[in-house]
Amino acid sequence: MxxxxxxxxxxxxxxxxxxxxxTLFFFVIVVSLFPLSISPDPxxxxxxxxxxxxxAALLASMLSLGRLFSNDYVDGTLEQxxxxxxxxxxxxxxxxxxxxxxxxxxxxxxxxxxxxxxxLSQNTLVVLTISLLLGTPVLSLIGSIGxxxxxxxxxxxxxxxxxxxxxxxxxxxxxxxxxxxxxxGSNPQAHLSLLGAVLALSLVFAPWATCAALRISVE
Amino acid sequence: MxxxxxxxxxxxxxxxxxxxxxxxxxxxxxxxxxxxxxGLYIGFFVAPTDFQQGDAYRIIFIHVPAAWMGMxxxxxxxxxxxxxxxFNARLASMMATAxxxxxxxxxxxxxxxxxxxxxxxxxxxxxxxxxMTSTLILLFLYIGFISLQAAIDDPRRADRAGAVLALVGLINVxxxxxxxxxxxxxxxxxxxxxLNKPTMAPPMLAAMLIMLAxxxxxxxxxVLMRLRCIILEREHEAGRTLTLGAKTAQFSRMESI
Amino acid sequence: xxSLGCVRGDRRLFSGLNFSVSAGTLLQVTGPNGCGKTSxxxxxxxxxxxxxGTIKWQGENIRTLGxxxxxxxxxxxxxxxxxxxxxxxxxxxxxxxxxxxxxxxKAAVKILRDMGLEGREQLPARLLSEGQRRRLALxxxxxxxxxLWVLDExxxxxxxxxxALVKSLIEKHLDNGxxxxxxxxxxxxxxxxxxxxxxxxx
Numbered sequence: 001m002x003x004x005x006x007x008x009x010x011x012x013x014x015x016x017x018x019x020x021x022x023t024l025f026f027f028v029i030v031v032s033l034f035p036l037s038i039s040p041d042p043x044x045x046x047x048x049x050x051x052x053x054x055x056a057a058l059l060a061s062m063l064s065l066g067r068l069f070s071n072d073y074v075d076g077t078l079e080q081x082x083x084x085x086x087x088x089x090x091x092x093x094x095x096x097x098x099x100x101x102x103x104x105x106x107x108x109x110x111x112x113x114x115x116x117x118x119x120l121s122q123n124t125l126v127v128l129t130i131s132l133l134l135g136t137p138v139l140s141l142i143g144s145i146g147x148x149x150x151x152x153x154x155x156x157x158x159x160x161x162x163x164x165x166x167x168x169x170x171x172x173x174x175x176x177x178x179x180x181x182x183x184x185g186s187n188p189q190a191h192l193s194l195l196g197a198v199l200a201l202s203l204v205f206a207p208w209a210t211c212a213a214l215r216i217s218v219e
Numbered sequence: 220m221x222x223x224x225x226x227x228x229x230x231x232x233x234x235x236x237x238x239x240x241x242x243x244x245x246x247x248x249x250x251x252x253x254x255x256x257x258g259l260y261i262g263f264f265v266a267p268t269d270f271q272q273g274d275a276y277r278i279i280f281i282h283v284p285a286a287w288m289g290m291x292x293x294x295x296x297x298x299x300x301x302x303x304x305x306f307n308a309r310l311a312s313m314m315a316t317a318x319x320x321x322x323x324x325x326x327x328x329x330x331x332x333x334x335x336x337x338x339x340x341x342x343x344x345x346x347x348x349x350x351m352t353s354t355l356i357l358l359f360l361y362i363g364f365i366s367l368q369a370a371i372d373d374p375r376r377a378d379r380a381g382a383v384l385a386l387v388g389l390i391n392v393x394x395x396x397x398x399x400x401x402x403x404x405x406x407x408x409x410x411x412x413x414l415n416k417p418t419m420a421p422p423m424l425a426a427m428l429i430m431l432a433x434x435x436x437x438x439x440x441x442v443l444m445r446l447r448c449i450i451l452e453r454e455h456e457a458g459r460t461l462t463l464g465a466k467t468a469q470f471s472r473m474e475s476i
Numbered sequence: 477x478x479s480l481g482c483v484r485g486d487r488r489l490f491s492g493l494n495f496s497v498s499a500g501t502l503l504q505v506t507g508p509n510g511c512g513k514t515s516x517x518x519x520x521x522x523x524x525x526x527x528x529g530t531i532k533w534q535g536e537n538i539r540t541l542g543x544x545x546x547x548x549x550x551x552x553x554x555x556x557x558x559x560x561x562x563x564x565x566x567x568x569x570x571x572x573x574x575x576x577x578x579x580x581x582k583a584a585v586k587i588l589r590d591m592g593l594e595g596r597e598q599l600p601a602r603l604l605s606e607g608q609r610r611r612l613a614l615x616x617x618x619x620x621x622x623x624l625w626v627l628d629e630x631x632x633x634x635x636x637x638x639x640a641l642v643k644s645l646i647e648k649h650l651d652n653g654x655x656x657x658x659x660x661x662x663x664x665x666x667x668x669x670x671x672x673x674x675x676x677x678x
Contacts, residue, residue: 004573008559015561015600076555083521084574085547145387149380153370162366163384166359167391170398177405194401198394209387216379219524 001086002094009098012071019067024106027060031114042119049118050128050179054172057107057132058139062161064103065143068095069214073151082218092207092214096137096144104136120183127182127192134195135175141206142167148213170198233310233450240443240450247443251436258429266422275339278332284431286329286350288438289357292322293392296364297385304382312378313453315385316368317445321438323361330354349403353396360388374453490516490676491528497657499623500650500669505659507676513659514554516676517628520657521551533624547576550622552630556613560602564588564612567601572619579619591615592637606633614638617645625649625656 013020034052035045072078081091111132112125120128146164150156178191230236262280269276296318303312333351334344345351367384371377490512497503505513518524520531522538522545530537538545558567565584572579588597591611593604601609610633617625625646631639643666646656650669658664664671 001574001576004570008562008570008574011566012559012561074555075559076553076557077559079521079523079551079553079555080557080571081574082523083546083549083551085543085576086574087543142387145383149367149384150370155370159366159370162359163363166356166363166395167387169356170391170394173398173402177402180405194398201394205387205390209383213380213383216376216383219376219518 001084002090005081005091005094006098009095010102013098013102019064020102020106023060023063023103024110026063027056027107027110028114030056030059032117035117045118046120046183049115049120050176050183052118053111053114053128053132053179054135054176057104057111057136058165058168058172060107061104061136061139061143062164064099065147065160065164066157068099068144068147069151070147070156073218078214079218082214088211088214089207092144092210096140096207096210099144100137100140104140108132108136120179124179124182127188128179130192131175131178131188131195134192134199135171138171138195138199138202139168141202141210142171144210145206145213148210148217151214151217171195174198231308231310233313233454236310237447237450240447244440244443247436248440251433251440254429254433254436258426258433261422261429262426266426267420272340275336278336280426280430282329282332282336283427284434285325285332286354287431288434289322289326289329289354292318292325292438293357293361293385294389296322297389300378300382300385304379309378309453312382313446313449314442315381316378317442317449318438319361319364319368319381320445321441323358323365325434325438326354326358326361330358347403349400352403353399356395356399357392360392364388493529493674495672495674497655497672499653499655501655501672502646502650502664502666502669503655503657503672503674504664505657505674505676506661511676513676514628517551517553517626517657517659521549521626522546523551548623549626550617550620550624551626551628552613552616553628556609558601558609558612561600563598563600564593564604565597567612568615568619571616575620577619577621587615587618588612590618591641607635607638610634611638611641614642614645617642617649623654625654625658627656627658627660629659629661631660631662 031052034048038044038048069078072081082088084091108129112129115125115128143160143164146160146167149163150159153159174191174195178188178195181188181191230239258280262277266277266280268274296315299311299318300315302308303310303315330351333354337346338344364381364384368377368381371380493516495503505516507513515524519526520538522531525539530539532538533541533545533548557571559570562570565581565588568584568588569579569581572584585597588594591614593608593611593615596604596608601612604612610630614630630642634642639662643664646658646664647666647668649656650666
């Protein structure tokens, strides 16, 4: 049954692939705005690159959050899913996993290309990718709480950002610091371990909070 | 009243709590005002001038209690919201809503006074040090809670959604504080010693503690006032009537079929 | 023997409502718009928590039963629960799959034919008419093996043939010892099972 929910969400995303692509292009465009607005100086670009890529990833992931539950809510399939005889925790985990595969993995794959534009070395690109791989699932997990809480509310797009962005801060800090450390030539392992710890914590707690929020919002 | 049994559960019903809150407000409000005057007097006129910072340091008599209150009230708010959600206790949920605005106000006050203090002391309005940054994030968490509740029309959903958010925030606060600390030490940002504890003169300490007590009493009084407003609004919406003005509010329930 | 006991009351909509339903019974809930029919049905589905009272399934509170209760429940609401991007077959198969029934494509085609959707199996649901989408939603009733059906306004936007189809589905369900709770304005005359009616005042 777990695979049914993932399969369903992946088919749906494929049928609406324009949405996925627009998130990806949003990410690319936001990252490209920084050299234009600050300076093309390679030394400066290199020092702001970790922050720029991470902030852009945070913003891009906000865009896809709105679709996580709201389409299902509008057409009534969310009710049906809530009434299926299986733990809601697993359903939420499945939906978040599908959302991560569809919305976040393309960003992770695109990030090294953008990193090249900022003059990052090969080593740093590897660290950037690893940090995004560890950090973006946390964005999906925490974001799902915000998406569930704001389900069906007016202006839920902005509201979700208000609720979720402060909670993203630890991921942003550890992720950007890992890349920073790699640029400075030191070992990024401590930051990556912390990022992993945050991932483990949110994997345990976030779906639980999302389940509670979904039940509240569907009432 | 040692020998009289009081039915505390009676006051868990908003309509019964309403008149009680009305009676309690002056008992907290008036001492709060007196302590504010006393605390400010000692802080401004009795406490000695700091030999390093001059008179500018005196803002800590507002800044430090405000910062503490901002943090305590967030924890308190999350606990009340959680209790309200878990036990379906409407009064506790209303309490959380009433606390959120006061908490956000104190957090903002601590940021504003911190920045006012920063200008003469370090020559800049804002420093990205760990404490200031964490307080700013705390303010963001308050804003998230308040705007989520404001966006939801159904009070029951607003209470519960707020509770989930506040509890998620509560779990996150230590992680956020730790990450900001970590970020700050690595960037070798300005590390500021807020207080030189050994050199704090007794009148300074006294002023600080009096101000803290005043802030607590003020918070209780203002939260009770806000709670009364929320009770009125909610009970009105639920089709129940509270007779105002009378010493004991009448509570009648509209049963309809 | 299945029996549903219910003591409940909602804010202003209704209160002090008591009823129980046993196997092979159709319970019709009627009443003017806004009287709380949908709320009542959503409470029975555990989607809405009653402000007062409890709802029991086979003697146990549905709130404590959780997923176990959902194995014997099928709910059709106002909204069809049909994904516009998926074809009719995919919709039916996904809905069944999520309920733990692995429906083979051939079986799905047969059920869709029975529901009068022949030739439209592969069309994305967004190209179907309102009535056809309703039929697609109702096709789930032919797949499920649950005992309790909760149907909210299922007969709207259906033509005569489809209404007859729904009635025969419910009749068969009742004959098999199932029970159905239906909210509707229309008269439901069935040839089998016992019949109960609750009328909610506004």
